[in-house]
Amino acid sequence: MIAITCAPLTLELRTTFRIAHGASDQRHNVLVRVAEGVGEAAAVAYHGETQAGIMSYLDSLGGLDNDPMMLEDILERLPAGSQAARAGVDIALHDLWGQRLGQPLYRLLGLNPERIPLTSFTIAMDEPEAMAERARASGLPILKIKVGSEQDEAMLSAIRKATDAQLRLDANAGWSREQAQKWLPRLAEYGVELMEQPLPVGDIEGLRQLRALKSGIPIFADESIKTARDVAAHAGAVDGVVIKLMKTGGIREALRAIHTARAHDMQVMLSCMIESSVGVTAAAHLAPLCDTVDLDGPLLVKNDPFEGVRYEGARLLLPERPGIGVKTRE
Numbered sequence: 258m259i260a261i262t263c264a265p266l267t268l269e270l271r272t273t274f275r276i277a278h279g280a281s282d283q284r285h286n287v288l289v290r291v292a293e294g295v296g297e298a299a300a301v302a303y304h305g306e307t308q309a310g311i312m313s314y315l316d317s318l319g320g321l322d323n324d325p326m327m328l329e330d331i332l333e334r335l336p337a338g339s340q341a342a343r344a345g346v347d348i349a350l351h352d353l354w355g356q357r358l359g360q361p362l363y364r365l366l367g368l369n370p371e372r373i374p375l376t377s378f379t380i381a382m383d384e385p386e387a388m389a390e391r392a393r394a395s396g397l398p399i400l401k402i403k404v405g406s407e408q409d410e411a412m413l414s415a416i417r418k419a420t421d422a423q424l425r426l427d428a429n430a431g432w433s434r435e436q437a438q439k440w441l442p443r444l445a446e447y448g449v450e451l452m453e454q455p456l457p458v459g460d461i462e463g464l465r466q467l468r469a470l471k472s473g474i475p476i477f478a479d480e481s482i483k484t485a486r487d488v489a490a491h492a493g494a495v496d497g498v499v500i501k502l503m504k505t506g507g508i509r510e511a512l513r514a515i516h517t518a519r520a521h522d523m524q525v526m527l528s529c530m531i532e533s534s535v536g537v538t539a540a541a542h543l544a545p546l547c548d549t550v551d552l553d554g555p556l557l558v559k560n561d562p563f564e565g566v567r568y569e570g571a572r573l574l575l576p577e578r579p580g581i582g583v584k585t586r587e
């Protein structure tokens with residue numbers, strides 16, 4: 258029997274993280290271990306998940322009596338429940354797989370690390386001038402701007418004046434159909450590259466209508482998409498989907514979701530929740546398969562206990578150690 262163990266992992270944020278869902282200074286994640294493999298589960302508030310709920314799901318699993326190399330068998334048999342907890346187990350098993358075979362995960366997946374797109378860096382909601390200052394100070398070429406407040410127009414114009422960076426917007430389900438229909442055709446004025454989740458989860462018809470406006474701004478679904486099945490359900494309604502390990506329940510289903518998107522000619526953005534280097538490095542191994550990348554979790558956190566993927570500006574450098582390749586920070 259191989260034990261599955263877990264421990265709380267509380268992350269302190271560098272700046273208050275305010276988006277359309279609410280604001281936070283801390284995130285309460287969970288570290289998962291399966292033998293020498295390590296994984297992370299980040300509670301997704303809009304899935305109703307909590308650190309305590311994730312830990313009780315993991316404790317209830319006890320351990321594995323299968324061969325840990327039989328990932329499909331093990332993951333298929335995990336009981337329904339927290340997607341984040343399932344992601345934690347899935348990541349730890351992929352880490353273990355790579356460690357036992359002596360290869361980094363991206364190599365086992367046959368991927369070329371030079372094909373990883375540059376990552377965006379998130380500017381959370383604040384007063385327009387404060388957001389503009391953060392955008393300028395980052396010095397980074399691609400910014401993801403959180404919108405969905407009364408000040409959207411003021412913040413967008415302040416940021417546009419402060420930087421030449423590529424801008425991606427994320428409303429986190431915070432706009433109504435009317436707001437989105439008004440805003441979308443105007444985003445080109447600000448040089449916006451794409452728009453994430455303008456409408457509430459479930460409003461596929463609203464997304465379809467927005468896309469029919471042909472505003473020239475690609476629309477991506479994020480909160481609406483968990484698994485490959487959701488990707489298929491959004492075919493034709495959006496230009497792209499946002500894949501996160503914490504939504505898919507791990508690497509296995511993320512790969513299925515990516516391939517499903519490709520089968521429907523959709524673009525793929527790979528993203529993360531606020532996670533330490535464990536969760537984000539695991540995701541980064543899949544990044545060569547994606548068009549756009551938003552893997553800035555460790556840059557937003559003050560007390561990351563691990564090191565893994567490294568940042569050279571907006572460039573992601575994967576570790577060469579076996580498995581996902583993270584180690585405890587010294």
Ligand code: MG
Pocket residue numbers: 427429453454479480499
């Ligand atoms: Mg998003």
